[in-house]
Amino acid sequence: MSKTIEEINSKIKSGKAVVVNAEEIIDIVREKGISRAASEVDVVTTGTFAPMCSSGIYFNTGHSKPRIKLEAGKTFINDVPAYTGFAATDVMLGATALPDDDPRNKIHPGDFNYGGGHVIEELVSGKDVCLSATAYGTDCYPRKKLDTWINIRDLNEAVFLSLRNCYQNYNVATNTSNKTIYTYLGVLKPRLGNAMYCSAGQLSPLLNDPYYKTIGIGTRVFLGGGTGYISWQGTQHSPAAPRTENGVPKRGAATLSFTGDLKQMNARWLRGVSMQGYGASLAVGIGIPIPILNEEILEYAAVTDNDILTAVVDYATAYPNNLPDILSEVSYAQLKSGSIRLGSKSIPTASLSSYSRALEISNTLKEWINTGTFLLSSPVAPIPKAESGQSARPLNYRPVERNNSY
């Protein structure tokens, strides 16, 4: 039997939709079988909460008296540099930007206690932040300096924008070298001392819809505690990644780009994070509902941590040199057991992605749908699928020859 999104939405409006999270659906399918579960369940909710670089915001400050043209000048929010190359009062801030006077890794490993992600968290939580700008004057925009407190409630628009979030799957990082290394996947102890992973596994949005049959451009989602939308495939989208027999990618694969009203969002789900020796970022909470339109879609959504494999990669050699070598493949069930085996060695595992927060997101989304405040949307266009053969390419490096003799 099959359903349409319109049918599911009318059930949501009348309070009759059956909504479960991507963890609960596993037992339901085991108990009732695919066919009965597919006719009974209307929506499966997913969730993920993890550091997601390539996240940011943009906002419009409103015009000052006299006017200033922030574009082509320099603008800082709480000392973190923002990008203003769009228009007079449109400001864009990325999660990984750092204050100019942050010492970075000059004393290794650097702390990275404050960056763009932390500014975003403060702005979302309603705190005043300081905007300092210098610009050149023109006849119509004479002001050259601005130093003012701003608050999210006074901004004309404040919008969350990400270029790449919600990786379908992700590497497990470990370290074969003899010294501790500091990576975006955390602190990695020497001689395979630990392994870090970063995915909600069976709860993660794109692992529950591995062929993007329901998730596409225009899909309405839980974004940072508010409502947002998928605006495009993310950068480095690689749907042609190798897959298991049940269709689940074994590598990074698909990514998504999101947008949504920052004013509705909540600092519980947009948290500045500091990666020792690496940099600053933003942990983002995202939840995507999967409409159970037919048995096939349900079968994918019932995926378990046992069925999802990922690659263990050496972040001391293969990763920094951009080599394809992997050390092994492991399942999320193994990763969550607390250790994985590599040859004769047992490696303790830890996660950067919060499963308990991912579960909280999937339950919040469930509640929104159950109370009729969140309706499902049909994608207006698909994102490139596995059969597109699309895969992220390395940089086509063509060194520039310069004449430096004078």
Added chain:
Amino acid sequence: MRISRKIVLHFPARLVEEPIAYRLVKDYNLQFNILKASIIPDSEGFVVLELSGSQEDYDQGVLFLTKTGVKIEALSQNVIRNEEKCTHCGACLTICPTGAFEVDPLTRKVSFVHDRCIACSNCIKACPPRAMELHF
């Protein structure tokens, strides 16, 4: 048996100008290494010490401190988790040398087992939301 402990000594204002550390060395044969201190004349002060010596001397020294009115705490009591900031990701799990962090296999929530903490502070900067705090 030689032992070595990291402890926090809280001095009431009346003891701030007493040469307490000198007495520990001279009368109790203890070695100390000051890790952090804040002592201002006429107000309360604290010292974080690594105190080492024989078990007997250590016990006698601690007894002396208690009798003079110094309040003693184990340093481990001073690494705390800011529950508002912790996101229960688990990045701390493999960083802690004593296994003071545990993850519940069902809820995947991370608990901080205070008794096992030796206040090495490895977790403080390895925690992405900076939820672990060192309080003296």
